[in-house]
Amino acid sequence: MNAQLCDQYLEWMSLAQDGMLNSTQTHLLHAHLATCPQCQTTWEAMTAVSHVLHAAPMVAPASGFVARVQARLALREERRRQVIVGVLLGIGVLSLVALALPSVVGLLSVTGRLVLPYEVFAYVQGLYNWATILLSSLASAMWVLACHLAERPSIWTCTMFAAATAVFMLVWIRVWLRRMTRQEPQ
Amino acid sequence: MEESEGTWVRQARTGDQGAFARLVEVYQVPVFNLAYRLLGNSTEAEDAAQETFIRAYTRLSTYDPERRFSSWLLAITSHYCVDMLRRRRITYLSLDDLPPMVELAMPTMAQPEHAVIRQQDAGAVQQLLNALPPAYRTPVILRYWYDMSYQEIADTMNVTESTIKTRLHRARAMMARVAQGTGLPICEGEIDERTIV
Numbered sequence: 001m002n003a004q005l006c007d008q009y010l011e012w013m014s015l016a017q018d019g020m021l022n023s024t025q026t027h028l029l030h031a032h033l034a035t036c037p038q039c040q041t042t043w044e045a046m047t048a049v050s051h052v053l054h055a056a057p058m059v060a061p062a063s064g065f066v067a068r069v070q071a072r073l074a075l076r077e078e079r080r081r082q083v084i085v086g087v088l089l090g091i092g093v094l095s096l097v098a099l100a101l102p103s104v105v106g107l108l109s110v111t112g113r114l115v116l117p118y119e120v121f122a123y124v125q126g127l128y129n130w131a132t133i134l135l136s137s138l139a140s141a142m143w144v145l146a147c148h149l150a151e152r153p154s155i156w157t158c159t160m161f162a163a164a165t166a167v168f169m170l171v172w173i174r175v176w177l178r179r180m181t182r183q184e185p186q
Numbered sequence: 187m188e189e190s191e192g193t194w195v196r197q198a199r200t201g202d203q204g205a206f207a208r209l210v211e212v213y214q215v216p217v218f219n220l221a222y223r224l225l226g227n228s229t230e231a232e233d234a235a236q237e238t239f240i241r242a243y244t245r246l247s248t249y250d251p252e253r254r255f256s257s258w259l260l261a262i263t264s265h266y267c268v269d270m271l272r273r274r275r276i277t278y279l280s281l282d283d284l285p286p287m288v289e290l291a292m293p294t295m296a297q298p299e300h301a302v303i304r305q306q307d308a309g310a311v312q313q314l315l316n317a318l319p320p321a322y323r324t325p326v327i328l329r330y331w332y333d334m335s336y337q338e339i340a341d342t343m344n345v346t347e348s349t350i351k352t353r354l355h356r357a358r359a360m361m362a363r364v365a366q367g368t369g370l371p372i373c374e375g376e377i378d379e380r381t382i383v
């Protein structure tokens with residue numbers, strides 16, 4: 001048999017299952033089926049499959065489904081609330097630390113001189129100086145980069161910078177979310 | 187029903203969880219059935235059905251009241267389940283891997299045997315559906331279990347009507363091959379000619 005013709009009738013067989021053929025097409029399909037054993041077998045299999053699918057019932061969930069959805073919804077809302085509170089708390093704590101840091105450092109520097117032995121104090125002061133240099137270098141680098149972007153804006157540099165910032169923020173958010181999820185009731 | 191459904195949707199949009207619970211009550215069976223037929227596993231179907239309602243609740247503001255609520259809900263279920271299937275990187279069963287399939291057209295038999303055959307038949311249904319790629323399962327399920335027209339299926343799946351025709355035709359051809367390949371015995375007398383109009 002002509003394979004292309006059989007392909008066409010295969011499409012019609014599917015339409016016939018849904019009652020979408022007109023009487024002429026139905027007549028042509030049956031005439032073809034009578035002369036093509038391969039298509040006849042396919043038609044019979046397709047019809048049998050349709051019977052099985054039509055006969056299969058709707059499956060219902062176990063009783064108490066609504067209550068389970070409501071419980072899950074409540075848990076999800078609680079989780080969302082906790083994440084928002086956590087993020088706000090994190091920002092607040094960071095702001096407080098940033099505000100309090102100069103006075104704390106100044107106080108420690110004054111009292112440290114009096115309380116700690118000279119070597120220990122010098123060591124702590126060295127660490128502090130090292131951290132300050134590192135942070136101020138990072139800040140300077142960021143400032144230079146920002147100035148460079150402002151003076152000579154290029155789409156590639158801007159995109160790279162935006163991508164690096166996005167990655168950093170995503171990592172930070174992920175760490176926070178993990179932290180918040182661990183605290184949730186299971 | 188339509189009117190109360192509209193009211194419940196409006197109330198749920200304002201955060202009324204009681205109204206939303208009524209929507210869950212009404213649509214739990216269609217949503218669970220679609221998830222079960224797509225995933226073939228009741229535990230995953232339960233999870234998917236719950237997740238569908240959670241997503242519906244959180245996205246109610248995006249629901250267009252001009253559209254049927256059931257279609258919108260089934261679209262969420264279908265997308266979620268198809269994503270799950272893709273994540274699962276499902277490996278389609280080859281024809282040789284399939285165990286012998288139960289007779290699709292069943293002769294009359296004694297009562298106790300009926301229950302066993304019904305169970306086997308349910309397995310046969312899932313076998314047929316599992317042989318299809320995820321994108322082909324949804325139109326088949328919406329056509330056979332929800333009696334949706336091609337246009338309704340197309341609207342639910344956000345594709346054209348001709349895409350649905352093609353997917354249904356290919357899916358039926360695949361299922362017919364599975365039925366033939368597994369030595370499916372077809373009783374000629376049982377074939378109903380009503381489907382030919």
